[in-house]
Amino acid sequence: MKPINKSGLHTLYLLMIVEGLSMLGTRMTSMSIGIWLYHSTHQTTPILWIALFNELPAMLAGSIAGIVVDRLPKRIVLLLSDTGQAIGSALLVMSLWFGFFSLPLLLTIVFFQGICAMFQSPAAQTVTALLTSEEQRDRVNGIRETIFPLAGIIAPALVGLLYTPLGITGIVILDGITFLVSTIFLLTLRLPDEMKEKLILDQEKVALRDIVGGIVFMFQNRLLGLVAYVGVINFLLNGTLEMVVPYVSGASGDVGWGISFVLIGMNAGAFVGALIVASIGHFRDRIKTMSQGYVMTGLMFIVFAMAKDSIWLGIALLLLMIPLPVGNAMLSSHLQSVVPSALQGRVFAFVYQINMTSSVLSFFAMGPLVDRVLQPAAAKGELSWFISFVGDQAVSGIVILYLAAGTVITTVSLTVMILRRK
The missing domain is CATH 1.20.1250.20 (MFS general substrate transporter like domains)
Structure with missing residues (x-):
């Protein structure tokens, strides 16, 4: 097997940094919404509904998402996923600003973002395989595994620091900015599979x-x-x-x-x-x-x-x-x-x-x-x-x-x- 050149690893590490920023923003939003909802409703059930609606798309249609990941260029899948989640954050901010926020709307947005996220995880895994050699994968996957606990450590501290001055709206805006940064980075990126893959619309019926x-x-x-x-x-x-x-x-x-x-x-x-x-x-x-x-x-x-x-x-x-x-x-x-x-x-x-x-x-x-x-x-x-x-x-x-x-x-x-x- 040919070794992957250093530029491929550098690209992958940059992707991980962007992924980490997006995850940090998502966890900050999740915590802030949980705090805000509990103080607004004094109930824990809506918080559990949010977690369920976010994971429901992957439970019901995860395998179908895999077909899209296999047929589309991976960068396009990641780009569409981040763009969709950014749109969800923007809609949530607008609902808070203009006063039409409701729990059903929140659950709809969370469900939509869950649909976007179910494409992101398998696409990120395939990109890792694409840009690493056999000898590099354990180390790279180990580095990737640091993202979630790091976000778990940093997010509560940032929410504690920023929730009072910025409020729920400010935290959600920061989350949207992280998705925007990821989207801009993906627009400038090219991956090796883009010369080989064809759009799903050009292929035979699934x-x-x-x-x-x-x-x-x-x-x-x-x-x-x-x-x-x-x-x-x-x-x-x-x-x-x-x-x-x-x-x-x-x-x-x-x-x-x-x-x-x-x-x-x-x-x-x-x-x-x-x-x-x-x-x-x-x-x-x-x-x-x-x-x-x-x-x-x-x-x-x-x-x-x-x-x-x-x-x-x-x-x-x-x-x-x-x-x-x-x-x-x-x-x-x-x-x-x-x-x-x-x-x-x-x-x-x-x-x-x-x-x-x-x-x-x-x-x-x-x-x-x-x-x-x-x-x-x-x-x-x-x-x-x-x-x-x-x-x-x-x-x-x-x-x-x-x-x-x-x-x-x-x-x-x-x-x-x-x-x-x-």
Whole structure:
């Protein structure tokens, strides 16, 4: 394989910087809207609806987005995605300025931006494969994995600094500016695939085989099991990690610096994990590395469930989070290496669709499981044998969930490692 020249890597790193700015603006807007909506309505349900409507397009039509990514030049896909999201931000600003804002309008805008975003993720993955060699991908994907935790650290600080002087409108304008910067950069960019690709309108009508082409390839090359494995891990992680704040406050009794320390550890762990991948640069067995990391995550879930002091809770959560960006980077590099370029859009879109679906199902399942099943059972003494082990506390239901999730993640990951040896 020919090495990718340095100009290709420079282009990719510039794309990552622009992507990071867009993500930072998006997270600032999300936090600001959440604050503004809660103070306006004193309800949390609208905030949950926003998250659902943003992820719904990828859940329902992610595979179709992959066809577009495979047929159109990747720069055009990214350009249209950023332009669409900028239009959504502009419409939101106008609604706030001219007084026609409403929750249905907000959900419509969020849904539209979710449609744009579902094209962006698979397109960005295919661009990484296009501009990197096999030896460079682990490091590049590791660097990409630093973007999300960095945005998670910086966005709250900026919102705290800017929300009062700028208000919700000012924050949304900043978000729109980040998309505008990305759009201008993409207008000046040219990628290698633009000389080879034809517009989707010039090609034959999309057939069923086009939609399932990526899935068929994954089935034939034993990749569906890997995607299902990652989907199960995502299902067990997302809903449970959303309970960190109530769990820490209930387990330690510390609602001040203790929660802040634990949340900092959470973001720091993800950032450290991404830095580890970027520093090492190349891994011989990516799936083994990913599975070993998930074993560590499962074990740390159990430690996190048993810890009571805020310091130990923060340390356990930091160690729990480190393997997650490692696993994401390993999966991306593996698929970028084994999937033909003509199918990468569909494969990454399908993986994105599975991850979004498992995440949303986790959000819907884990809360009611704790509130309606585990915690009431613990309160009624139906799990006395278990309570004698974990202790009788207000968050016993969450403790049981964490122990179960950690056990399943560890067991499934060890099973994957054993099966790969055969």
